[in-house]
Amino acid sequence: MEKKEYEAPKMEIVDFEAQACLLAGSGEEPEGCDDYCDELG
Amino acid sequence: MNGKVLTAATVAALSCLVSTVWAERPSEDATCEFPGGAYYKSNNTLYLESVNDENARIEILDTTKSCIDVNSSGEFNLVVERSTKLATNSTIVLPMNYSPKSSCIELYDPYAFTTNDEGVWNVFASNAPGNGVAHRALLMITDTQRKECQDIKEIEFTASGLQLVNEHTQAQLERELHNPKSGANDWALEGSYNFIRWDKDHADLGKVYGYAAKDKNKVQAGHFTKVGAGAYIPPMRAYLKYRGQTPLAKSVESIVELPETIDVTLVEEDGTTRLARWNTVTGEMVKVNGWYDLKGRKLNSKPQNKGMFIGNTNIQK
Structure with a gap:
């Protein structure tokens, strides 16, 4: 059986820009609530 | 069980109970009870609950009306119990004619809703000197500059002319507001005798505005603000709703242009006007x-x- 030399997958650093994305729970506002989300008087 | 833990648990439980008991009600059993309230003959007082409960609602049937034994003047005392203290600005709608007993509170009757020269949306409301009319949603202004007016949870009124509240009543609670610029009734002040919550899939979300009852993030209690998902309103209060019958509603883009905040101009009896102190923009949301x-x-x-x-x-x- 012929031996095949192992080749490690090539790694590439990708330089990218992306739209801001707030992780759930990391912000000051409740999820999905950009406005007032409590009791009305 | 550990004695200290038991004691702490007991104190916590008692504290919870105390906080939910309305101190002003007489100690004896109510003369009659109904969804959202009770009447006590001993002090000729009707108590109505405007509280944070998903099932909260007011229902007044003929039996309730007949239970209330009014005096010769036809008047009775009314206490509206709120779970949150009154902010400078709030709303009210009641199934009877009423007059605040406290000088802390003034009632204003909205009549127009338009934009000013700078394009800022503005509600105009006239002073309703001392009187509220059954089923008519009003703005309620509390002078929170005065110390004695800062912690009002039980609002006392002199009342008369109790009306029925049933499944047909809600239709009577919508107040159309005229827009002089568009010539149409673009907005409505809608009162409710039921608890309402605007969940994220609620059809009216994005078109509803109201007074914040609490300080929350950038919005302060009493600010007039746009309602977001999860906001709610207890019974006997009102909110402003866009009715979608003007050029505003012709495109999706126009809906986006609905204002984030709305100023409120109060027109006094002598014709003078004042912009509400709370009319500052609540801030761009970043x-x-x-x-x-x-x-x-x-x-x-x-x-x-x-x-x-x-x-x-x-x-x-």
Whole structure:
């Protein structure tokens, strides 16, 4: 059986820009609530 | 069980009970009870509950009306119990004619809704000197500058002319507001005798405005503000709703243009006007204020080292 030399997958650093994305729970506002989300008087 | 734990649990339970008991009600059993309230003949007082409960509602049937034994003047005392103290600005709608007993409170009757020269939306409301009319939603202004007016949870009125509240009543609670610029009734002040919550899939979300009852994020109690998902309103209060019958509603883009905040101009009896003290814009909502790491921890400043962070406009590599 012929031996095949192992080749490690090539790694590439990708330089990218992306739209801001707030992780759930990391912000000051409740999820999905950009406005007032409590009791009305 | 540990005695200290038991004691602490007992104190906590008692504290909870005390906080839910309305101190002003007489100690004896109510003469009659109904959804949302009770009447006590001993002090000729009707108590109505405007509280945070998903099932809260007011229902007044003929049996309730007949239970209330009014005096010769036809008047009775009314106490509206709120779970949150009155902010400077709030709303009210009641199934009877009423007059506040306290000088802390003034009632204003909205009549027009338009934009000013700068394009800022504005509600105009006239002073309703001392009187509220059954089923008519009003703005309620509390002079919270005065110390004795800062912690009002039970609002006392002199009342008369109790009306029925049943499944047909809600239709009577919508107040159309005229827009002099468009010539149409673009908005409505809608009262409710039921608890309402605007969940994220609610059809009216994005078209509803109201007075904040609490300080929350950038919105202060008493501010007039746009309602977001999860907001709610207890019974016997009112909110402003866009009715979608003007050029505003002709395109999706126009809906986006609905105002984030709305000023309120109060017109006094002598014709003088005053902009509400609370009419400051509540601030542009910036979803990301500063920088966060991937675990969601907020950083003091923009990170200098390499790595991935969540920031204002991009992912910093």
